[in-house]
Amino acid sequence: METITTRLRGASLSLDLITKLYDRLDQFRVPSFSGKWMTLPCVTFKLGPLSISSNRSERVFRAETTVLGTVEIRTEEDLSRFKSLYLVHPWVDFLLDRQSVGSILETLPEESTDEQSSTIGELPSLPGPSTTHLAAPRSRKLASRFGLSFGRQTATRSRDGDDVSLRPPSSLSQTDKQMRALRMLARLSQPFGALLLTPSGNVAAYRRVATERAITVQVEEITPAVLNKLIEGVSVLDVL
Numbered sequence: 001m002e003t004i005t006t007r008l009r010g011a012s013l014s015l016d017l018i019t020k021l022y023d024r025l026d027q028f029r030v031p032s033f034s035g036k037w038m039t040l041p042c043v044t045f046k047l048g049p050l051s052i053s054s055n056r057s058e059r060v061f062r063a064e065t066t067v068l069g070t071v072e073i074r075t076e077e078d079l080s081r082f083k084s085l086y087l088v089h090p091w092v093d094f095l096l097d098r099q100s101v102g103s104i105l106e107t108l109p110e111e112s113t114d115e116q117s118s119t120i121g122e123l124p125s126l127p128g129p130s131t132t133h134l135a136a137p138r139s140r141k142l143a144s145r146f147g148l149s150f151g152r153q154t155a156t157r158s159r160d161g162d163d164v165s166l167r168p169p170s171s172l173s174q175t176d177k178q179m180r181a182l183r184m185l186a187r188l189s190q191p192f193g194a195l196l197l198t199p200s201g202n203v204a205a206y207r208r209v210a211t212e213r214a215i216t217v218q219v220e221e222i223t224p225a226v227l228n229k230l231i232e233g234v235s236v237l238d239v240l
Helices: 002-010 015-026 114-119 137-145 174-188 224-233
Strands: 032-034 037-046 051-054 059-065 069-075 086-089 192-199 206-208 215-217 234-239
Touching: 015 174, 015 224, 015 234, 037 224, 069 215, 206 234, 224 234
Parallel strands: none
Antiparallel strands: 032 037, 037 086, 037 234, 051 059, 059 069, 086 192, 192 206, 192 215
């Protein structure tokens, strides 16, 4: 981590731009839950046109992205029927090093509902960190639908209170913030387990697709243009 941070510091990257990305991510709290919805702070990557090859058991889709380069998705689903697809980096707390890193799907709820089994079935373990804790059993069940498990904090909110997801401004000194921002960028350059989402019909929300296999991707190269794309991609999505 320190080696990567040192290399990034020596690169021709604007600290102001890196800090801007850090501030955009740091304003968000942990994912929150209301009913069947999850409000997910994340970094989004829109997929370009898909190419497809197939074998007996699965289809292999490839697409270009500005930041991740060529990505490959193996699934039984026909992704070509979706108008738009987004890979998302959901591990904001890990990027900001807010707490010690946990693992994905450390604890799945023992019981499941008919609704869960009929919609998504068993989700694979995703190769990526997550550090948010969902104490309520209902929240744990909902999180498991998205292939996520969490560490220590609890977050629930009313769907009327959008501002609840925002954190108060940071009181760090500029030097400390820049160092944290560099460490954030070092973590962002590592491989991560992405979620694949598509808009959900006429509802202003997204749903997860291609859930049977983990999708591991990595930012190709950190450049000023990529930093701007990452800043543009910071978002809060409602996920069903």
